[in-house]
Amino acid sequence: MQSAAERLSAAGTANALELRGVSRLFGALAALSDVTMSVKPGERRAVLGSNGAGKTTLFNCVTGDFPPTSGTVRFFGEDVTHFPPHERIRRGLRRTYQISQLFGGLSVVDNVYLACRGVSRGRFSLIRPRRNDALMQSALDLVNAVHLTDFKDMLVSELSYGQQRQLEIALALSGAPRFILFDEPAAGLSPTERSELIEILTSMPAHIGYIIIEHDMDVALRVVESVTMMHNGAIFKEGNPAEIESDPEVQELYLGGGHVRL
Amino acid sequence: MALLDETGSTPVSSPERAQGRWTQWFGQIPAWGWLLAAFMLCLPLFASNFVIYQIFGWAMILGMIALSLMFLAGYGGMVSLVQMSVAACAGYMVAILGNSAATEISLGWPWWLNIPVAILIAMAFGTISGALAVRTEGIYTIMITLAIASAFFYFTRQNYVIFNGFSGFNSLEPPRLFGVDWRQAVPFYYLTLFWATLSYLAVWYVSRSPFGLALQGIRDNPRRMSALGFNITAHRIAAYTFAAFFAAIAGILLSWLNGQISPGTAGVGPVIDILIIAVVGGLKRPIGPFIGALVYVLLRTFALDVLVSLGLDGQRFQLLIGLGFLLIVFFSPDGLLGLWERWKSHMAKSESGLAPMHDGDA
Ligand SMILES: Nc1ncnc2c1ncn2[C@@H]1O[C@H](COP(=O)(O)OP(=O)(O)OP(=O)(O)O)[C@@H](O)[C@H]1O
Ligand SMILES: [Mg+2]
Numbered sequence: 001m002q003s004a005a006e007r008l009s010a011a012g013t014a015n016a017l018e019l020r021g022v023s024r025l026f027g028a029l030a031a032l033s034d035v036t037m038s039v040k041p042g043e044r045r046a047v048l049g050s051n052g053a054g055k056t057t058l059f060n061c062v063t064g065d066f067p068p069t070s071g072t073v074r075f076f077g078e079d080v081t082h083f084p085p086h087e088r089i090r091r092g093l094r095r096t097y098q099i100s101q102l103f104g105g106l107s108v109v110d111n112v113y114l115a116c117r118g119v120s121r122g123r124f125s126l127i128r129p130r131r132n133d134a135l136m137q138s139a140l141d142l143v144n145a146v147h148l149t150d151f152k153d154m155l156v157s158e159l160s161y162g163q164q165r166q167l168e169i170a171l172a173l174s175g176a177p178r179f180i181l182f183d184e185p186a187a188g189l190s191p192t193e194r195s196e197l198i199e200i201l202t203s204m205p206a207h208i209g210y211i212i213i214e215h216d217m218d219v220a221l222r223v224v225e226s227v228t229m230m231h232n233g234a235i236f237k238e239g240n241p242a243e244i245e246s247d248p249e250v251q252e253l254y255l256g257g258g259h260v261r262l
Numbered sequence: 263m264a265l266l267d268e269t270g271s272t273p274v275s276s277p278e279r280a281q282g283r284w285t286q287w288f289g290q291i292p293a294w295g296w297l298l299a300a301f302m303l304c305l306p307l308f309a310s311n312f313v314i315y316q317i318f319g320w321a322m323i324l325g326m327i328a329l330s331l332m333f334l335a336g337y338g339g340m341v342s343l344v345q346m347s348v349a350a351c352a353g354y355m356v357a358i359l360g361n362s363a364a365t366e367i368s369l370g371w372p373w374w375l376n377i378p379v380a381i382l383i384a385m386a387f388g389t390i391s392g393a394l395a396v397r398t399e400g401i402y403t404i405m406i407t408l409a410i411a412s413a414f415f416y417f418t419r420q421n422y423v424i425f426n427g428f429s430g431f432n433s434l435e436p437p438r439l440f441g442v443d444w445r446q447a448v449p450f451y452y453l454t455l456f457w458a459t460l461s462y463l464a465v466w467y468v469s470r471s472p473f474g475l476a477l478q479g480i481r482d483n484p485r486r487m488s489a490l491g492f493n494i495t496a497h498r499i500a501a502y503t504f505a506a507f508f509a510a511i512a513g514i515l516l517s518w519l520n521g522q523i524s525p526g527t528a529g530v531g532p533v534i535d536i537l538i539i540a541v542v543g544g545l546k547r548p549i550g551p552f553i554g555a556l557v558y559v560l561l562r563t564f565a566l567d568v569l570v571s572l573g574l575d576g577q578r579f580q581l582l583i584g585l586g587f588l589l590i591v592f593f594s595p596d597g598l599l600g601l602w603e604r605w606k607s608h609m610a611k612s613e614s615g616l617a618p619m620h621d622g623d624a
Pocket of ligand 2: 055056057098
């Protein structure tokens with residue numbers, strides 16, 4: 001329960017995302033320990049870190065896929081720490097998965113249609129969508145935006161890896177997102193698909209902020225204005241891309257003089 | 263780029279699309295659909311009363327109950343053993359609220375009141391069972407629903423005040439509407455055909471509605487559905503409610519078909535039989551349960567005679583059903599429908615000389 005004054009101040013100055021002392025244990029392993037970070041509305045940030053640094057776990061704590069063991073998560077000022085994932089999504093949070101989480105038995109357009117339906121009313125509707133259904137239309141637009149129009153009626157299980165990654169992004173763009181978490185969207189993409197991805201990210205409306213996990217610095221540093229480095233489940237460094245790139249500690253720990261992986 | 267532009271600046275659909283909607287729908291009905299419809303409508307012209315009542319009438323009713331399981335298992339990935347009990351619950355309610363030989367229990371409500379109330383009570387029963395079962399997965403769903411089904415069986419057998427215990431209710435019959443005696447073979451056949459067709463079409467239609475699509479999404483990937491904004495628990499429970507509707511109607515028809523309802527109607531045997539029917543027919547498409555039910559009824563009815571004529575012990579017909587079940591599950595996890603589809607694609611392949619398929623061109 002928030003007081004009116006609290007809510008008012010929250011609405012005015014709230015960060016899109018505000019994590020305070022967030023930890024996540026898996027048995028004895030602290031996948032995330034005492035992470036505190038805030039992201040402003042519209043801000044675009046990269047999260048970097050070696051394998052097992054806790055980047056995906058951070059996303060899971062924000063979306064509620066795995067709730068944090070301790071700490072609080074606020075989304076646009078609202079404490080969502082104990083919300084189930086769907087309540088957070090309905091408030092404008094979106095995500096993609098590092099390993100595609102799609103509906104292989106459904107067609108491309110049905111996948112996107114479900115995403116659009118999930119964040120609107122009528123989830124329980126027994127009436128089939130018509131061709132001119134507004135949501136179906138926005139699903140088709142999203143399919144088009146990720147260059148899958150030619151494959152819209154194909155079963156998702158028959159898509160190539162790169163196409164599945166693109167569909168994964170379309171699902172995260174459904175409805176009216178306010179903040180998106182991209183988990184390694186560029187991994188495994190061809191150079192063409194990669195530049196298409198960069199175009200999608202840079203042409204998104206300015207009010208939509210995101211965090212992108214990306215190992216490829218070429219991609220990451222072109223689409224963000226701030227960077228968070230993670231190491232062993234904790235935040236190791238924060239700054240703008242130039243600072244991070246030239247930071248000697250970062251160079252030593254992560255970059256190793258060149259570009260790591262991919 | 264039309265990205266995130268909610269108004270959709272590049273309209274894809276044209277007005278012509280919306281116009282031919284009905285013709286498009288009729289065009290969707292495959293040849294087998296027309297043939298089947300014609301056959302079922304004309305059956306009473308050449309089949310005996312025994313065949314249309316005891317074979318097809320019974321098969322359609324069992325098919326509807328198995329259909330409600332198919333909806334949950336095929337689209338929702340939830341194998342519920344409670345559907346037969348939901349059906350029996352509706353049958354019981356019609357007997358209790360309406361008329362039966364047990365006049366000291368039956369309330370004698372008019373049909374237009376007792377039938378809807380019976381369906382609602384059975385749907386509530388299905389919903390509550392669902393609410394108990396949906397947080398479990400796989401084998402645990404089966405165990406919980408089996409436990410509920412057993413509880414229902416023992417409760418009805420031991421409760422004499424409401425359920426009349428071991429003997430249940432006799433002299434159940436459909437109301438005389440429009441001056442028709444619906445217990446007669448031909449009217450009852452058409453009554454059952456009407457509801458079975460309606461159930462089939464409803465499940466087929468809903469499978470492509472937002473509710474049905476989302477249910478299939480939850481079956482394939484509940485975590486992702488949650489991350490798309492769906493409340494998967496509520497959705498699964500709603501699926502139980504929806505499925506219970508068809509089971510309830512079938513349960514009422516079953517009580518009229520048999521003229522009675524008793525604990526044995528939903529004993530563990532019949533509960534398992536519904537699972538067998540659905541699996542044998544095929545869980546992928548709503549026609550599967552009806553195929554399975556027809557095979558089951560034919561076996562139940564004629565296996566005994568066939569066995570005896572072969573000089574074998576007639577009591578072995580259960581063994582025959584079990585053996586058939588084993589063979590089908592072993593050779594085709596998708597049931598008879600799956601066998602048929604494999605045979606069709608095999609024939610298509612050998613005809614076209616293994617031409618590669620290009621689905622992506624559509
Ligand atoms: N569901 C889980 N159960 C147990 N341990 C887990 C689970 N998820 C993650 N971990 C562990 O938590 C640590 C952090 O994992 P996480 O997936 O967050 O790393 P990451 O930074 O995303 O790495 P990568 O670059 O490989 O994707 C790892 O040691 C991992 O093994
Ligand atoms: Mg990861």
